[in-house]
Amino acid sequence: YSHHLNRIYVDMLCNFSIRFNWDSSKLAGQPMYVRATTVFSDLAQAEKRVERCFQHAHESSNAMNLSPAVIKNVLRSSREMGTQDVYYCGRPDLADSWYSVLVRLSKPTEHAYHFVCKNSCSSGINRRAIDIIFTLEDAIVGARACSCPRRDILRDEGDIKNKVKTKKPLKVDKQETDMDIVGVRAAISGLRVSLTMMEQARTYKLMMQKHTEAIDRCITHLKALIENLESSLTVKANPP
Ligand SMILES: [Zn+2]
Structure with a gap:
């Protein structure tokens, strides 16, 4: 990890842990949801969805019985696939539906992730710089996401896109x-x-x-x- 660049340098399939802190005393033990969304750093690319390269996505879809939201996401939680409290969001058939990993945490803690593509993959990321946006969401958003997932995912992802867009608005x-x-x-x-x-x-x-x-x-x-x-x-x- 480079503090100077605020950038993680990590090999594909290699776990890295992120510590999430919040004032849990104010939430009376209520769980929080951490959403990790991968986006392109460059403003000119910010509207494009980050997805896996053809080769790696193809290997996963052949090898395991995974959902399309898992297969297409360059980022994965390092918890075993199918574990409770880890959700993969994003619809491959909707170009503006971005891929994210949502993790339910009952208290401030570390969570490990890994990438399943490299920056150098020739399709997919294709040498473009990427950022991970972590958003801490409370249980109310989580509950809404369950009752009407498509609308909420689109709205949340729209918010993230706006954040990316407003980084350097001028x-x-x-x-x-x-x-x-x-x-x-x-x-x-x-x-x-x-x-x-x-x-x-x-x-x-x-x-x-x-x-x-x-x-x-x-x-x-x-x-x-x-x-x-x-x-x-x-x-x-x-x-x-
Ligand atoms: Zn790849």
């Missing part, structure tokens, strides 16, 4: 996202989240009687970006 490259109509829509929703946050920050600054010039410039810039992207959608939808 650097969204219009030319790059312009190539794909789905990409533009996702970029717009990411920018809208940033705009709402900026507007809230502005209200707070006004309340504290602080200057808002810098934040005003940001808001104007964001609005212009959103407008630009929206107009590119209109042009595509109604060709002259």
Whole structure:
């Protein structure tokens, strides 16, 4: 593990443990769910789903009786397959359904994972840098996920996509996202989240009687970006 890069370097099939901490005294012993979702680090790739290469996915689907959500996910819990409290999410048939591993933890503890593909796999990850996003979810989200899994998975994954999009909202490259109509829509929703946050920050600054010039410039810039992207959608939808 490199502290300098905040990056794990690990071989395929080699277990690595992550410690999850939360203040369990405030939750009265209620279990928590940790969702691990693998995403591409690069903003230009952020909308693409990380999935296993053809070769490794093919080997697993032949060798074992695994669900498609397990076969396609590059990340696995190191607990034995079929163990209670480990759930694999994601629908291969829906391009915007991302793969994640959901683990139920009854108290703050370590959990081990391993990768079942390499960065160098020629399809799948294909040498692109990846991040793992860990989200701590409470039992309410877990219960909802059980009653209507598809809607909740899509919503949660949409949230993660927005987070990835808003990492560097001002650097969204219009030319790059312009190539794909789905990409533009996702970029717009990411920018809208940033705009709402900026507007809230502005209200707070006004309340504290602080200057808002810098934040005003940001808001104007964001609005212009959103407008630009929206107009590119209109042009595509109604060709002259
Ligand atoms: Zn592979």
